[in-house]
Amino acid sequence: MANQNQETFVHIDARTAADMRRRGMDPHQMEQATRILLYNLYTSLPAPPVSAAACLSALPSASSNGEDRISSLPFALLREIVSRLPVKDAVRTAVLSRRWHLVWLCSPLVFTDAHLIPGFIERRGRTTRVDTLGLVAAVKRVLAAHPGPFRSVHLVCGYMDAHQRQLARWVQTLADKGITDLVLVNRPWPLDVPLPAALLGVSTLTRLYLGIWKFPDTLSHPEIWDFGM
Amino acid sequence: MEVDKGKGEAEETRKVAEADRDTVTLKSSDGKLFEVSKEAAARLSTVLAGMIAGGSIDDNGTDLKQIGSEALENVVDYCNKHANSIPSAALISSSISFNTAPFKEPEEWERKFVDRLSHDALFDLVEAANFLGMERLLDVTCHKISEMMKGKSPDQIREVFNIKNDYTKEELEEIRQELAWAFYDD
Incomplete structure (x- = not known):
């Protein structure tokens, strides 16, 4: 029973x-x-910045004369392209060639933890704790592996009650690596996991969405102008 | 969109006419002429906006020596389509509430616009958009290229784009170990 x-x-x-x-x-x-x-x-919540779904439309076949058109694009454009990939796809571009290793290291991080749990978005969060067992460790690896800056990070799948110290370290890493766009959600239960107060002092943030946290007592952050709860 | 321009007009008349026209004429590296909506060109390309504002637009065809006719035709086509398209409600609302979001999603017609291009035409268009400072078109083309890379193994990506692996065996092994977590499912 x-x-x-x-x-x-x-x-x-x-x-x-x-x-x-x-x-x-x-x-x-x-x-x-x-x-x-x-x-x-x-x-x-704001939609994840990049979609994990692969392209369904027909792909143009490779360059007719066997030329590597993509690697000769300006570095800034390659960074834009890599930033648009789900995080594992983005990391894997580092092994393509030496140039691509530099591109990955210099591409601002755009990262949604839901991409580490296959089917999370489609199932609208109806995943169990068992599905998220390796998640905290996986998120930690991503945040550690990327040198920054962090353009957009969505951490929306974690049951953070059991990982409050890890959470405090994440906030420190996010601050150190210049996070600008952050969505941070704690999955219940419980409903009253305290939000690390240091997060509200991160000066690089321009957009912040939060749920479901016990809020620190004081709130003053004039720089944030798009604040969702 | 290619047009023939009558020659022999007096310089002054041309200048006056140019100021009144709502299109500008652009000339590709191989000498073909294309007409594009002045408003859309100025809105979508920082380089063309600068040229229009600075009066350096030539009615006989402004020389764009770096851009071939196929790519320029696509650029002009894109600008003219943009001039006629009404931004969707989704785009307007997203630009209000989520305008710090890192990327703007391409609209349906923009997806179709790049989907029909061959591999070389796509890259010619990226380079043209980059040269002309067309942020929105770069968004759309970079999105398309990233779609071509999603969910593929490094070997598959090298094949699609003809990327030469210039690592030594040892270097490659080292990097793969360092990033091992990205190569299996958690």
């Missing part, structure tokens, strides 16, 4: 469910409410 119930929960962890039963509440109702909350949250 207990096992059966756990199977049906995506959002509520076993401890929270047991706690609710003890207090005479129905965890299924809370599960449903959380599902609606997350659905609304994910549909109102």
Whole structure:
């Protein structure tokens, strides 16, 4: 019976469910409410900056005379191209040739953690904790591997309650590497994981979307002009 | 879009006429002439905007020696299509609420516009857009090129773009190890 119930929960962890039963509440109702909350949250967030879906249209065949047209483009354009790739595709361009290794290192990071969980976007967040087990370590690798600047980072899939110290280090890394566009979501439960206050002092931010956090007591950040919660 | 220009007009008449016209004439490296909406050219290309404002547009065809006729035809076609297209509601609303978003998604007609190009025509167009300072067209073409790279292995990408691997075996192995996490699914 207990096992059966756990199977049906995506959002509520076993401890929270047991706690609710003890207090005479129905965890299924809370599960449903959380599902609606997350659905609304994910549909109102800015879309991920790059799509993971591969191109379905016919690709033009390679250059007729065997020339490498792409590598002779100006460096700035190659950076633009690499920044538009999902993060793993972007990293893999580093092995193409020596020039491309430099391109990857110099391309501003555009990164959505949802791309590390196949099918996350399509399933609108209906993934379980099990799907996100390796996520925190994977995000850490990406943030460490890229020298910056961070143009756009969307971290929306993590259950951060168990990783609060890691979260504080992420905020430090994001600040050090000049993050400008950040979406940071904690997946419940619980609902009251504290947001690291240092985040609100990151001066490079021009856009910040947050959910679902316990807010620090003070808020003053005049530079942010597009602030979503 | 190619036009024949009558010659022999007096310089003065031409200058006056030029100021009143709502198109400008551009000349490709191989001497072909194309007419483009002045408003769209000025809006979409910082270089053409500068030339129009600075009066350095030649009614007999402003020389663009770096751009071949096929690429210039695509540039002009793009500008004229843009002049006629009404921005979609999505584009307007996104430019208001999300205008610090890192990339502007191409519109449906812009996707189709680059999808029909051959490999070489696509790269000629990127280079022309870069030369003319056409930010929006660079967005669209860079988006297309990134689409061509998505979900492919390095070997597949090298094949599509004729990229020569100039690493030694040892160097390649070292880099692959360093970035190993990108080569398997978590």
